[in-house]
Amino acid sequence: MIARDRVSKLTANLILAAIGVLFVLPLLWVLFASVNRTAGLRVELPTSPTFENFRAVLNTDTTYRPVLNGIVLCGGSALLTMICAVLAAYPLSRFKTKFNRPFLLTVLFCTGLPITAVMVPVYGLFVQLNLVDTLGGTIMFMATASLPFAIWLTKTFMDGVPISLEEAAWVDGAGSMQALYRIVLPLMWPGIAVVLIFTFIGMWGNFFVPFMLLLSPERLPASVSIFTFFGQYGEPNYGQLAAYSLIYTFPVLVLYLLLSKKLGGAFALGGAIKG
Amino acid sequence: MTTSASAVPVPTGKRAGRNGPPRGAKIVKMFPLAPAIGLMLVFLAGPILYCIYAAFTNMALTGTGAANVQFVGLDNFRKAFGSSAFTNSIWLTLVFTLISAIIGQNTLGLGLALLMRWSNRIVRNFVGTAVIGAWVLPEVVAAYLLSAFFNDDGTLNVILHKVGLPGQDWLYAAPIIAVSLANIWRGTAFSMLVYSAALSEVPKEIEESAEMDGAVGYKRLLFVTLPMISRAILTNLMLITLQTLSVFGLIYAMTRGGPGTKSQTLPLYMYEQAFSFSQIGYGTAIALVMLLIGAVFSLIYLRGLNSEAA
Numbered sequence: 001m002i003a004r005d006r007v008s009k010l011t012a013n014l015i016l017a018a019i020g021v022l023f024v025l026p027l028l029w030v031l032f033a034s035v036n037r038t039a040g041l042r043v044e045l046p047t048s049p050t051f052e053n054f055r056a057v058l059n060t061d062t063t064y065r066p067v068l069n070g071i072v073l074c075g076g077s078a079l080l081t082m083i084c085a086v087l088a089a090y091p092l093s094r095f096k097t098k099f100n101r102p103f104l105l106t107v108l109f110c111t112g113l114p115i116t117a118v119m120v121p122v123y124g125l126f127v128q129l130n131l132v133d134t135l136g137g138t139i140m141f142m143a144t145a146s147l148p149f150a151i152w153l154t155k156t157f158m159d160g161v162p163i164s165l166e167e168a169a170w171v172d173g174a175g176s177m178q179a180l181y182r183i184v185l186p187l188m189w190p191g192i193a194v195v196l197i198f199t200f201i202g203m204w205g206n207f208f209v210p211f212m213l214l215l216s217p218e219r220l221p222a223s224v225s226i227f228t229f230f231g232q233y234g235e236p237n238y239g240q241l242a243a244y245s246l247i248y249t250f251p252v253l254v255l256y257l258l259l260s261k262k263l264g265g266a267f268a269l270g271g272a273i274k275g
Numbered sequence: 276m277t278t279s280a281s282a283v284p285v286p287t288g289k290r291a292g293r294n295g296p297p298r299g300a301k302i303v304k305m306f307p308l309a310p311a312i313g314l315m316l317v318f319l320a321g322p323i324l325y326c327i328y329a330a331f332t333n334m335a336l337t338g339t340g341a342a343n344v345q346f347v348g349l350d351n352f353r354k355a356f357g358s359s360a361f362t363n364s365i366w367l368t369l370v371f372t373l374i375s376a377i378i379g380q381n382t383l384g385l386g387l388a389l390l391m392r393w394s395n396r397i398v399r400n401f402v403g404t405a406v407i408g409a410w411v412l413p414e415v416v417a418a419y420l421l422s423a424f425f426n427d428d429g430t431l432n433v434i435l436h437k438v439g440l441p442g443q444d445w446l447y448a449a450p451i452i453a454v455s456l457a458n459i460w461r462g463t464a465f466s467m468l469v470y471s472a473a474l475s476e477v478p479k480e481i482e483e484s485a486e487m488d489g490a491v492g493y494k495r496l497l498f499v500t501l502p503m504i505s506r507a508i509l510t511n512l513m514l515i516t517l518q519t520l521s522v523f524g525l526i527y528a529m530t531r532g533g534p535g536t537k538s539q540t541l542p543l544y545m546y547e548q549a550f551s552f553s554q555i556g557y558g559t560a561i562a563l564v565m566l567l568i569g570a571v572f573s574l575i576y577l578r579g580l581n582s583e584a585a
Contacts, residue, residue: 012393019387020402023409025434026424026460030416033423042428080314088311095304103308105577110319112513112573114521116542117565118319120549120558121326124334144318147311176304205413207524212550226415227528238423245416256411 033242040238053243062225063247070221071251073135073210074203077142082196084143085150090180092151093158094166104155110148118145119212126213133215142209146199153198157191158184197259201252222248323566330560336553344556351560361561363536364544368520371455371540376519379459381512384466388474389496403467410464418528421457422446446530450538454526458519465518466511473507474500506579513576517569541565 033039034053036046057063092100122141123132131137165187166179174182185192207223214220217228226244229236333347355361387406391399409417424430425445432442445453477500485499501508523542526532532539532547539547541561549558 009393009395012390013395013398016387016390016394016398016402019383020398020405023402023405023460025430026420027405027408029423029430030420040428041423041426043423043430043433084311084314087307090307091305092308097305099305108577109570109573110315112517112569112576113319113323114517114542114565114569116521116523117545117562117569118322118326120545120555120562121322121329122318123549124329124555124559125322125325140314141318144314147315151311177307180307201411205415207413207415207528211524223413223415226419241419245419249412249416252411252413253408256407260407 030242030245033238034246035243036239038239039242053237053239054247056237057240057244057247062228063222063244065218066220066222066225067248067251069219070204070223070248073139073142073221074200074206076135076139077146077203078196078200080139080143081146081150081199082154082192084147085154085195086180086185086192088151089154089158090176090184093155094163094176104152107148107151111152115145116208119208123212132213133219135214135219138210138213141213142203142206145209146202150195150199153195154191157188157195160191161187194259197255201255204252326559326562326566329556330563332556334556334559336555347556351557352564354557355560355564360536360539360544364539364541367451367538368540370451371458371522372516372519374452374455375458375462376515377512379455380462380466380515380519381508383459383463384468384511385470385508387463387467388470389500391471392474406467407464409460410462412461414461414524415528417461418457418525421453421460422529425453425457447534450530450534454529454538457525457529458522461525462515462518466515469507469511469514470504473504477503509579510576513572513579517572517576520565520569520572 029041029043032043032046035049035051036044037048037050037052039046039053091097092104126132126137126141129137161184165183169179169183170176205223210221211224214224217225226241226248229241229244330351331346331348332344333350334344387402391402394402412420422429426432427442427444429445431445435442443449481503482495482499485495521542522540523546526538526540526543527546530538532543536544542565545558545561545565548554548561
């Protein structure tokens, strides 16, 4: 029995390690190419590693402005999502009305709708409302697109905060918004951080929405401006593309590490989703 | 989510039914919902209604449909279902969803989650980091990495040559397979996390007593463990199917739907019709088809949650 256990443990480890290697392989190219001045699509160990690719892309037009645009766009949208989600989650979590269940089912239904499909009509709507190529319009749309999921998650986290503390505050005459701000939020900040960071990561990687709704090069975030590497000169400079990809990826990696180190993030999220 | 699917907060103690602040009408109490509802009405319900309207018109960015928009009834849908490009994209979408989500991400994610329970910490952390790393990468970056991976000179062919197998330019020879594998690489983490969370709640005693009763290996997995996480399986399948149906950036950045239309899934076809060819009316008709498919899956998912909760 024990020997069999050990064999199956060993097999499990070996299979897992093999899958892990398969997942790492595609990453090698970007790491090697970013420090190789003559990088192509072939994976090769750079003979003389150099940071020249990074130096070449670190300028206003290529990196700083798109990254800043991304921060404004995704940061603004994520904040807006979070504010609306917390406000909406509070009555849904605390007050028992006939309205709650249909509303939550609608929210859940909306999380399933393919946002890609909505993009053509959204573009049409934006043309009519004169919102195409405006940062404000794009922020509002991106916030709305992630709102259903954020409301759902926030409510799940808020349900975990015991209501008895608020009842004491209500007896002392605190209004519900005061109770939310002073009692509930401080108790659920890890949940808030999880929702906020996941919303931001999702938006940071989102290509389609800003690609459709923003036009001027000076407004494009990093996820779209990466396309300019395949611009006028045909074959792109792969080394610089790789270096830029790493710079663009860096913020979400940091956020993700923060999440998993401090909050047990991804697994908490998995727990909230699994149904 | 297990409890919240019932949507009604569990009343505490004697104050059940009156567990709100003492004063204030219900309308006032629900007021904080207003910003969320406002945004969703304008930017979600609005476009969907607009979509239903535009799908039955000849709206276009150029030509006659631009000057005066007219109702054309079901013409757009007739045109779609009669067009080989549309049916081609439907097939490709089905293949893409089947290979990358239902078979790939789902099975691999479940497998990883199961194996992780048997593995040692170092291996588990290594695999977890690698799989989640692929998930956290921005869509377009992932697309470039995998383009390089599947390229003629790419890592995959280098490995295939090493073990004596013939290589090929995967993005030309089998583009839909290449983008499906790319989507598996990028999306498996989600299923893995959902299943890890679900499996962590399966009581060890049940599995152990099943083993005592002689259910070992795959039998225990099939008849004891999997039924206990059936709800998570259903949820996961629905969610990843919906996510996969709307994948755009990954395919667009890897192949632009090509070569020809060999990897042109529904979202890419819609984009091409609506923007490259300026046929907004026809494009929204396709969007409506996608929305309906999404709505059906979403409803099945809700039904599943409901009946399980009841």
